[in-house]
Amino acid sequence: MKKYTLKSQKPQPTKDWALSDQLNEEQLAVVTASSGPNLVIAGAGSGKTHTLTYRVAWLIHKGVDPSKILLLTFTNKAARNMTDRVAGLVSHDAKRIWSGTYHSIGNRILRRYAAKIGLPSNFNIIDSEDAASLMDLCVAEAVDDIYVKRIPRGSVLVKILSLCINTQTPVPDLISHKFEHFKGMADTFRSIFALFQTRKLEMGLVDYDDLLLHWKRLLTDFVDVREALQSEFEHILVDEYQDTNLIQGEIIDLMSAKHRNLMVVGDDSQAIYGFRGAEYRNILEFGLRYPECRHFRLELNYRSTPQILELANRSIAFNQNQYPKTLRAHRPSGEKPAKLRVRDVYQQADFVAQRILELADEGISLDEIAVLYRAHHHAMELQVELTRRGIPYVVRSGIRFFEQAHIKDVLAYLRLLHNPKDELSFIRLAKHFQGVGNKRADQIWKLALNKPDPLRAIASDELLHALPTRVRRSWAHAAALFKELIGSRLTATPDSLVEKVIKGPYDDYLQKSFGDDYKSRAQDLEQLVNFAAQFEDIDRFLGEITLLSSMSGQDILVGGEVPDEKVTLTSIHQAKGLEWHACFVLWLSDGHFPSTNSVDTLEGEEEERRLFYVAATRAKEELYLSHVFTHRTRDNRAVVLRESIFLEELADSPDESQHPFETWILEEV
């Protein structure tokens, strides 16, 4: 008889687990908390991500199989960072943990069970722009011509439907609550929405909301799927829980119903996604849904000076709806934040640019400097000024790399190859060919659809001959390209497919329709080839890019001549979770921040104030708050702007030394 020893499957820690060196007492309690529901209220800069990372590592260290851990984060980038950090802490294969946004996890799960919902597993994901144009098509189909003009645009309808889904509110209720001007149209809307959902299923398309909606349906309508998923994930951890909405909250409750090992982390003071249906009652009422849950608090702030924290704390105290909390500063004393009054946007840009150069002279890395603002266009003049002075910067707001027209154009070809039922992509790419518009594209699609292999039919000679001479000439280019693409569809890598498209007839279209912008767009497309090269197959490539949250091209670009150091220009929303040595907050003027659209309700105003709180708490040492006091409106009227109430309310004492900021006077020489 021979003894054979099976090696232990338990992970072996490679690193020294002296946790108390890495974590404070509050954090340690969270990391080593026992199983079951755990609620962590974590103030800004309290090491929330750090703690959550250690918690995951600790679980793996204790023997939990990484593939049975589900970690939900707010962006996919955050997920990647945390997974990498966990991998650095445990020897075990941390890559196997399920981490990502709700939408990307929903995508992964849905690929597995697509058939249950009546979807092909090669479904394509559409962004809100595509969803809006499909909605327009549905309006045209579902509504009599004479009434079409009375129906709001597709983008508005998509927004309404999206809110209904994310807040789990029936259409009529939402309309009477938030869109009173559409009262009486609820039934029309409902029939349009029903058609919209049907069309997406037929075309094998899924929008952002469907990723949540179908995921939830899998859990509620299919017992076998529910049990499989509930058993599969032993531990579920949710970051930024204050920004989850109702359907996300329900999904998590369903997913964790069996093991009930659910740890949620968040800060109600940083809830800034109400416009997208986020429901911070999820976090406030967590204790009601899980009466046995343990409560933890992280209240020691490692990020900012006491002066910055003082300003942030005093500001957020003006909000009525919140968990009372005391955020304590750990860092030594620093300078008071600066408040400045700038004459106009150009002076604001001058000030920021000049101050950035001074900071750089003092030895502060440009990577440690950020400019934060409420709305993308608040930074336009600054972008011009930074460019003029040769200060390198990245913009992390505005249109995303993958949302740009030329990128979406090229991707449309790949999407159609991946899912030949994707009519939306077909219509988009068909219009690249001279003489083809909506009507002709529709006609070609219908001709091809009846054929056994629609993709080949598009490229067939038969179809070509059915077209009028003029269109036939240009469509011959399309047919040739398609023949080539179809031939290599199964073997080709994503980057070679992208390359085939951009080297083909699309290049002519690009030149013709973008003119002087052609060069930079062509460069973007080259970068797209590089980016695509990271993916093994189209499946993964297409699956990931629509869900990629990063805004700027620079995050996407591999290689290229990116400067080593650059200032970050970002919307406050995009700045969540990040920190810099010095932060500039622009446009703290009445009507701009808080924005006019938000201030008519208390909820709106409080969310704006939380936004201001998030902005202020991004700064480690220096915080500059700028009030633009004169401005020219679009119709060229000069207006004088009061300072933001968020500044005004902080200066409630006649004694200036009591103000949480120092007022700077600008002098021009």
Added chain:
DNA sequence: TAATAGGTCTTTTTT
């Protein structure tokens, strides 16, 4: 009849 070119208006924030 349908495509396209040119002018105007819009926009908070994002998965």
Added chain:
DNA sequence: AGACCTATTA
């Protein structure tokens, strides 16, 4: 930067 509307062209 792009969508929508209108006028012009094929």
